Amino acid sequence: MKAIIPAAGLGTRFLPATRCMPKELLPVLDKPILQYVVEEALEPEGVDGVVIVNSREKPQIEQYFSVDEDFENMLRERGKGEAADRVHEASTLPVSFVYQDNPRGLGHAVHCAADKIDGEPFFVLLGDYFVPDKQMCVRMAQVSREHDGASVIAVAPVPEDQVSRYGIIAGQCVGHLDGAKDGEEEEGAVWKVTGLVEKPKPEDAPSHLFIVGRYLLSPRIMELLATQAPGAGNEIQLTDSMQRLLAEEEMYALVVDPAEGCDTGTPAAWAATNARMALKSPQTAEAFHEAFGDKALG
Template sequence: MKAIIPAAGLGTRFLPATKGTPKELLPVLSKPVIQYVVEEALEPEEVDGVIVVNSPEKPQIESYFHVDGGFEETLRARGKEKEADEIHAAGSLPVSFCYQREAKGLGHAVLCASRMLRGDEPFFVLLGDYFVPDRQMCVRMAEVSKMHGGASVIAVAPVPEDQVSRYGIIAGECVGSLGDKNATGEKEGAVWKVTGLVEKPAPEDAPSHLFIVGRYLLSPRVMELLATQGPGAGGEIQLTDAMQRLLAEEEMYALVVDPAEGCDTGTPAAWAATNARMALADPDSRDLFLEALGNKAIEQLR
């Protein structure tokens, strides 16, 4: 199967930096965000390629995933073998591209990739401003799908009651677990059968405290539904609207994950925090990061 990564947005939250550099290429340590997402998407053994839904205004993303033999030769001539190997590895990833020429919503972005899919196979969707360092979330989602006859699976995480009105919340019930056999309710590892998707409910109306975290494993039927999906919230074609229609025809499940398992890069503050988190976790970067930060800044953070 394929994995789809929507990446056609303008990155307005990061302006003026994104005037010249797509936000997907902003680095976390020495690697751009989108490479983390691509590598995560390729982790499940079922995935044999990634489709990036790009904008024609951001050719830099495509250039990054192409092998540049001349640049590699220059690096090797200067003794930069490790760096040349890393550049070659990025350019050799099985990434292809299609275009979303108008900003018509997440559902429309996913639909733009339809011609590049095998029509009878499910597909992953990974939002590009969130990545999971250990790359295991999609692997576990594939396991849940196998447990339930190839059904669609979404990753969800608990959110405090006073924040449910900010998110799309699932309705349903816990029907089992993955890994930790004692996982129930809204605990990590619990598996829910989804009966509905409620967009930004009032706290008193929320059917659960579980929101979609940007990882989807979807039936091929979703792509057919998107082809006839009318505009929804904001006048855009919404993926959740097509998923709601899918529930009338097919079963859907949700895997509860730890919200701290992934790294958010959707805002400048979140991106900076993710760089700090990854630097602290990297043995080669930790001491240098703490030294650069300085004792005064460390005390302020505490």
Template sequence: MKAIIPAAGLGTRFLPATKSIPKELLPVLNKPVIQYVVEEAFEPEGVDGVVIVNSHEKPQIESYFTVDGEFESLLQSRGKAAEAQVVHEASSLPVSFVYQDDPKGLGHAVHCAADDIDGQPFFVLLGDYFVPDRKMCVRMAEVSKAHGGASVIAVAPVPADQVSRYGIIAGECVGSLDGNSAEDEQEGAVWKVTGLVEKPAPKDAPSHLFIVGRYLLSPRVMELLADQGVGAGGEIQLTDAMERLLAEEEMYALVVDPAEGCDTGTPAAWAATNARLALRDEASCAAFLEAMGNEAADKLA
């Protein structure tokens, strides 16, 4: 089974920095965002490779995941064996690349990896969101297994006045991941999806659950993307192919805690994620607060 990570976007929210540095390589503490996502992708049993959908305008991403023996030797010669080891581990991850040089939407990006899927189910992990404990996709795989290999998406509750910003699911709660009773929009609840509604008005929203950027999809989705027409924004939308899939196959959703993951999609969210993980890490917390200065540390407190 493969996991697909779309990474061909221009990162315009981070300009001018992303003129020369892909936003996927911006660091959260000492690792780039995309490494967190790649490591998360390998956590579910059966995932044996990650396909990054890149742009030829961003060769730095491919370089990052390529072994550089000369650089590792330099680190070794300077007594930095531990640093050489972490560099080698990152560049040795089983990552492959396909390219999307004409940005036509998320659905088009996912379909660029069609030849690598080989008729198997596949994960899609959006690259501006990662889950530090890496367990979200593992739980999604458990839901899929419990429902005959059906497609599963991760969803999270959003306040009613914000549903118009997101894609919202329609359906009904059919149980929970642990087999216990669960409130409809409580963490761990499992829904049977009957529809996907893009940015509904609050009064028209069929639920308050939005897709958080983690998908485990039937190979049929890849077939449907092959002839998927242009949708919202003049782009080929993954959700449109998923909507078509509902006419043929069952789909489920796992309700997750939105705070379980870390958003890096905007400069403010990226900075907040760095602060959040620095505060969580016992070794770096004190140094982080000291570097922030008294006034900033008091505000965080």
């Protein structure tokens, strides 16, 4: 079973920094964003590899996940064995690459990895959001097992005045991951999805639950993407093929707390994520508090 991470975007929100460095390699503390996402993708049982959909204009990503013996040996010769071990760690991750030569939308990017999934279900993780404890996809896999291998998406509540910014699900709550019957839009609730509505008006929204950027999808979606007509923005939209999939197969949604993950999609969000992770790290929390005092928490 594979996990797909689209990483072919231009990163224009981070210009001029991303003129020479892919957005996915920007660090959160001392590790690139993309490595956090790869490690999260490998956490669910059965996932044995990650397929990164890359651009040929971003060879630095492949270089990062490759062995650099000369550099590692230089570090060890200088007595920096621990640093060499951390550098080597990325090259041990089971990562492979395909290319999206023409940016034609998320659905097109996912379909670029069609030959890699071997007719199996697969995860899709968007690369500008990662979950430090790596458990979101694990819980999604649990929901899928409990519903005969159905596709599962992660969703989260959004205020009513913001539903027009997102893809919103239609459906009904059918239970709770741990068996409890809590609120329909509370964390852990499981919904049976009946529709996907892109950026509805608040008065037309079928729920307040938006897709977070974590998907566990049936292999049938790849066949649907192969014939998917362009949608919004004249791009191949993953949600359009997911809507078609609903006519053939069941799909479920797991309600999650969006604050469980870390957003890195904009410079402000990336900076906030670095601060959040710094406060959690024993190596950096003390220095962070010394620099910012109580303001670090406010």
